[in-house]
Amino acid sequence: MANTDTSSSLDHVRALLAQHPLIDGHNDLPWAARDLVQYDFDKLDLAAGTADRTHTDIVRLREGCVGGQFWSVYVPSNLPGSAAVTQTLEQIDAVHQMIGRWPDTFGLARTADEVESVFASGRVASLLGAEGGQSIDSSLAVLRMIYVLGVRYMTLTHNDNNPWADSATDEPVHGGLTRFGVEVVREMNRIGMLVDLSHVSADTMRAALAVSEAPVIFSHSSARAVCDYPRNAPDDVLETLRDKNGVIMSTFVPGFVSQACAQWRNDAADAARDAGITPTDLGAFGPFADQWAHEHPMPVATLDDVIAHFVHIREVAGIDHLGVGGDFDGVSVLPEGLGDVSAYPKVFAALHDLGWSDEDLTKVAGGNVLRVLRDAEAVARDLQTTRGPSVATIEELDG
Numbered sequence: 001m002a003n004t005d006t007s008s009s010l011d012h013v014r015a016l017l018a019q020h021p022l023i024d025g026h027n028d029l030p031w032a033a034r035d036l037v038q039y040d041f042d043k044l045d046l047a048a049g050t051a052d053r054t055h056t057d058i059v060r061l062r063e064g065c066v067g068g069q070f071w072s073v074y075v076p077s078n079l080p081g082s083a084a085v086t087q088t089l090e091q092i093d094a095v096h097q098m099i100g101r102w103p104d105t106f107g108l109a110r111t112a113d114e115v116e117s118v119f120a121s122g123r124v125a126s127l128l129g130a131e132g133g134q135s136i137d138s139s140l141a142v143l144r145m146i147y148v149l150g151v152r153y154m155t156l157t158h159n160d161n162n163p164w165a166d167s168a169t170d171e172p173v174h175g176g177l178t179r180f181g182v183e184v185v186r187e188m189n190r191i192g193m194l195v196d197l198s199h200v201s202a203d204t205m206r207a208a209l210a211v212s213e214a215p216v217i218f219s220h221s222s223a224r225a226v227c228d229y230p231r232n233a234p235d236d237v238l239e240t241l242r243d244k245n246g247v248i249m250s251t252f253v254p255g256f257v258s259q260a261c262a263q264w265r266n267d268a269a270d271a272a273r274d275a276g277i278t279p280t281d282l283g284a285f286g287p288f289a290d291q292w293a294h295e296h297p298m299p300v301a302t303l304d305d306v307i308a309h310f311v312h313i314r315e316v317a318g319i320d321h322l323g324v325g326g327d328f329d330g331v332s333v334l335p336e337g338l339g340d341v342s343a344y345p346k347v348f349a350a351l352h353d354l355g356w357s358d359e360d361l362t363k364v365a366g367g368n369v370l371r372v373l374r375d376a377e378a379v380a381r382d383l384q385t386t387r388g389p390s391v392a393t394i395e396e397l398d399g
Contacts, residue, residue, distance in 0.1 A: 021067030
């Protein structure tokens, strides 16, 4: 069992993270700001503290030693295409407004070098990640434009399939990626946007790994061998990820790290379907699950559940292919002791207590994802010398 009770371990990792950036792969604060206050940061003052409403604010980011953050510009995966594009732009705008409102805390980062520069200035390097291919409405031009606006990864799907890729939590219809889906990956490689395989089906994972010319990421996923849930990566995928020099940013979500919580989630989904509610529709399923939990309490996930995934991923994929993606403000319940963004040092102290070296911890904190980002930038520079922007359409490729 991980022992993180000693203040010496916490002090050690805090000193380490003051020198080396901890870069989290996924935080849903922008959607929380939309949902709670319609992006009115007068009403959600991150500097004054928002502990009563969100997992994230400025004080707790500092306490958590967060040096870099991919802010998710998520929108629901069941939105009609044009509405998804509009809401994604509103999410992107919210992140830019947040950065501009607290410039002493946040700095926009679009490259690995900018991440290091912003971190060196004492601020949180702020990157953007689009959570789900619904955000581009099957348009490669939209993909290129959200890159211009700062988006540096796109998760190929969210909870529902889209017209060109299968989701982990929907019935497969494409067998992974369609021809247009392959073209999306190729164009992401060409412009330097990271391909994110969280939320996609295992066949989509395998297809994207096979065709991507740059290393890929999982922004917030864990190991299926430890917790058998479709959102997690199977061992063969972890091995291919290693061979392709990518990184999986292990998450804290109870339903993805604890088998008991995953089973509870499956049971809640079955009950929702019986009640006529689609489990992938978070707007409907979330309130249903909260009510269902009153009669069927959710098991409690622990720090040890989280650490088990870090250990397994290291064993299968290796220390160079592991990162951290908490999914704060994207879930209503978190593991015991990991209730907000101040909790990262506990995770790293637990790994330190297992004998992980400072070099290991530095790689997991942010070194690995910075390497992948740099590799994607280098691939894009090379590809742009040999091919121009794709003008392919989904109608042309998929019929």
